[in-house]
Amino acid sequence: MFYQLYELNHAMMAPWRAAADAMRLAYANPLNPISHTYMGRAAAAGLEVFERTTRRYGKPEFGLPETLIDDSPVAVQERIVWREPFCNLIHFERALPKNRSADPKVLIVAPMSGHYATLLRGTVEALLPQSDVYITDWIDARTVPLTEGTFDLDDYIDYVINMLHFLGPDTHVVAVCQPAVPVLAAVALMESNDDPLSPSSMTLMGGPIDTRINPTAVNKLAKEKPLSWFRDNVVMPVPFPQVGFLRPVYPGFLQLSGFMSMNLDRHVTATKDFFEHLVKNDGDAAEKHRDFYDEYMAVMDLTAEFYLQTVDVVFMQHALPKGEMMHRGQKVDTTAIRKVALLTVEGENDDISGVGQTMAAQTICTNIPENMRLHYMQPDVGHYGVFNGSRFRREIAPRITAFHREHARSARPVRRVIKGGKSA
Structure with missing residues (x-):
């Protein structure tokens, strides 16, 4: 049931993520005068942080041509x-x-x-x-x-x-x-x-x-x-309509929660720094943050x-x-x-x-x-x-x-x- 609730929550957030991304593009558009102000940059930064913390990250590519x-x-x-x-x-x-x-x-x-x-x-x-x-x-x-x-x-x-x-x-x-x-x-x-x-x-x-x-x-x-504690608390069936429907798994989102809780203060600080880099137009530092978390947040079920x-x-x-x-x-x-x-x-x-x-x-x-x-x-x-x-x-x-x-x-x-x- 917990896995199904997670999926339902993710689906319910989809319209809000889409709206946040659209508003971010509007605030960050250089043709918009507000984008050149502190308020505009802060709004765009906050919307991007919201979108990134609520999305599901897909499987990255190796990208080694x-x-x-x-x-x-x-x-x-x-x-x-x-x-x-x-x-x-x-x-x-x-x-x-x-x-x-x-x-x-x-x-x-x-x-x-x-x-x-x-x-x-x-x-x-x-x-x-x-x-x-x-x-x-x-x-x-x-x-x-x-x-x-x-x-x-x-x-x-x-x-x-x-x-x-x-x-x-x-x-x-x-x-x-x-x-x-x-x-x-x-x-x-x-x-x-x-x-x-x-x-x-x-x-x-x-x-x-x-x-x-x-x-x-x-x-x-x-x-x-x-071992029974792990079987009872972290193993869940894959919800419908996934291809692996009913397969018992250790879900990726639970694993990610465990990874992050081990160094939660570090991740909170990194997110705060990311927001500040966006406001300051520090593109290189912001891009490094995106690259790392695009990989780190992409998880799979076992x-x-x-x-x-x-x-x-x-x-x-x-x-x-x-x-x-x-x-x-x-x-x-x-x-x-x-x-x-x-x-x-x-x-x-x-x-x-x-x-x-x-x-x-x-x-x-x-x-x-x-x-x-x-x-x-x-x-x-x-x-x-x-x-x-x-x-x-x-x-x-x-x-x-x-x-x-x-x-x-x-x-x-x-x-x-x-x-x-x-x-x-």
């Missing part, structure tokens, strides 16, 4: 190369010169935690000049009909394995935040099964591998409530089964670091990982995945050789700065691309077995 390779612009085209009901795989196809050697093939697994994959636009942009980039584009659960079945954490792991099979040998997988656990589980299962298409390396960034370490507010909430299983397995049971995680009857054994290089990245001020939670992967993957593992902690960045922003571009992205080149399977020395069981 080109990249720089060897200081020259190269066209980039987005292509969906693999499809399943709950995910598309997007390839950022670069128009490379024919004589250029192949770059590392990189699968970026975007978080399925409320925001769209476009939240990693900066990640993709930073890796494109030196990498052949693919990214998971998770589908909003409210747009998937019930006839397509369910989607849980086990399905997520299957999707990752299937995508690695599709991309073929010598692929590097990068997991940002939430997918660190399913990606590590997928790699462990592939190694346990001696899968020849296991990735050359995996990079885990700001992920909740072991949330017992430096627990954050998000981790503590999951421990304070029983399937209830995926959300509840993740809360249970990752945040309540801590099954992966305890060696107790199961996938379709098979134990997820991280000690089976031997051929996949491991890079873990954390942010010093991360308030979502505490310092040490991602590094825990280094501890539980005991059989990866020392020369195939690396941990990096970026000073002075929070969760968002682990995968976006100037420090990511300057400090983290170059380390990732260097790690990929160093640990490409094609670049590893071949161990030749000789008599006596020794190798050379």
Whole structure:
């Protein structure tokens, strides 16, 4: 019922949003003398703030038509190369010169935690000049009909394995935040099964591998409530007339409320500053605010089964670091990982995945050789700065691309077995 009330409220506000937008255009029109006065600018600013705080934000675009390779612009085209009901795989196809050697093939697994994959636009942009980039584009659960079945954490792991099979040998997988656990589980299962298409390396960034370490507010909430509380209070059926009508989901608007409540004072201040920038005609600052919140406010629904299983397995049971995680009857054994290089990245001020939670992967993957593992902690960045922003571009992205080149399977020395069981 709560989801239906939310939808009804949104529909009721539609005429007011339209009227506010029309009045804003009138007050901001340079042909209107009032637009050149403080009162006119303040009225236009207030109307824009109202319209933006009451709208539903649609899925943003990546908007990466080109990249720089060897200081020259190269066209980039987005292509969906693999499809399943709950995910598309997007390839950022670069128009490379024919004589250029192949770059590392990189699968970026975007978080399925409320925001769209476009939240990693900066990640993709930073890796494109030196990498052949693919990214998971998770589908909003409210747009998937019930006839397509369910989607849980086990399905997520299957999707990752299937995508690695599709991309073929010598692929590097990068997991940002939430997918660190399913990606590590997928790699462990592939190694346990001696899968020849296991990735050359995996990079885990700001992920909740072991949330017992430096627990954050998000981790503590999951421990304070029983699983039944989450099932009863945050899971709701998709309302009519959405395509996914009656599918049980964790709604995006509830997730957004949780995100914002964690730093409510910051968002209130940002909105106040936005109003003042508009009144002062500070277009650059106002546009930065629009760009950030167009992305931040665009959220998607998660399937209830995926959300509840993740809360249970990752945040309540801590099954992966305890060696107790199961996938379709098979134990997820991280000690089976031997051929996949491991890079873990954390942010010093991360308030979502505490310092040490991602590094825990280094501890539980005991059989990866020392020369195939690396941990990096970026000073002075929070969760968002682990995968976006100037420090990511300057400090983290170059380390990732260097790690990929160093640990490409094609670049590893071949161990030749000789008599006596020794190798050379």
